[in-house]
Amino acid sequence: MSDESFDIEVVQRVLAPREVVFSYFTDPGRMALWIGGRVTLDARPGGQYRIHMVDGPTTAGEYREIDPPRCVVLTWGMEGDPSFPAGSTTVEVTLTEDGEGTIVRLRHRNLPDAEMRRRHTEGWTERVRQLAGNRFG
Numbered sequence: 001m002s003d004e005s006f007d008i009e010v011v012q013r014v015l016a017p018r019e020v021v022f023s024y025f026t027d028p029g030r031m032a033l034w035i036g037g038r039v040t041l042d043a044r045p046g047g048q049y050r051i052h053m054v055d056g057p058t059t060a061g062e063y064r065e066i067d068p069p070r071c072v073v074l075t076w077g078m079e080g081d082p083s084f085p086a087g088s089t090t091v092e093v094t095l096t097e098d099g100e101g102t103i104v105r106l107r108h109r110n111l112p113d114a115e116m117r118r119r120h121t122e123g124w125t126e127r128v129r130q131l132a133g134n135r136f137g
Contacts, residue, residue, distance in 0.1 A: 006111040008121045012128045014102045016136035018095045021102045022069035024131060025093055034131040049074065060086035070095055076108065084112050104128060 014021050024030045026043035031051075041049035043063055050060045061075030071094050075087035089110045096103040106124055111117045 006113060006117045007107065007109045008111070008117055008124065009108075010104075010106045010121070010124045010128050012104050012132050013098060014104055014132045014136075015100065016102060016134075017100070018097050018102045019069040020136050021095055021104060021131075022072070024134070025072045026066065026068075034134055035127050036130075043072075050079075057081065062087060064090070084116060088112070104131065 024034060026041070028039040028041050031041065032039045035051060036054045038052040039049070041047065041063075043049075043066060045063055045066060047063045048060070049063065050058060052058045058079045059076060060079050061077060063072070063074045065071060065073035071092070073090065073092045075089065076091045077086040077088040078084050079086050089108060089112075092107045092109070094105045094107075096105070106128055108120055108124060111120055
């Protein structure tokens with residue numbers, strides 16, 4: 001068994017207040033703007049979500065923690081993939097005020113292997129950059 005960690009972290013400054021950025025993790029219409037695809041969610045602890053990615057599989061899991069406007073924790077995985085089942089990993093998003101903007105720190109823990117870590121590093125980096133490029137309002 002390897003001691004190698006299959007966790008990732010993506011950090012991005014977003015030019016919007018923390019309360020506004022938080023809503024992009026808890027409102028299905030706003031989440032779809034940056035993550036892509038069709039989103040259904042129930043943003044409360046124990047609430048389920050599904051994201052039908054435009055360019056990939058359907059991800060699913062549940063919200064574990066919601067602390068407006070500071071933090072969102074949810075499980076993550078892919079429907080129909082026994083090596084990475086829905087809800088098998090954890091995504092933690094923390095939002096920190098930074099002047100008129102917000103620092104988004106996304107940590108994805110317990111990915112199953114190095115290849116999944118590589119793919120999710122690329123994917124989350126692209127998606128969080130898309131979030132930062134939104135016209136907030």
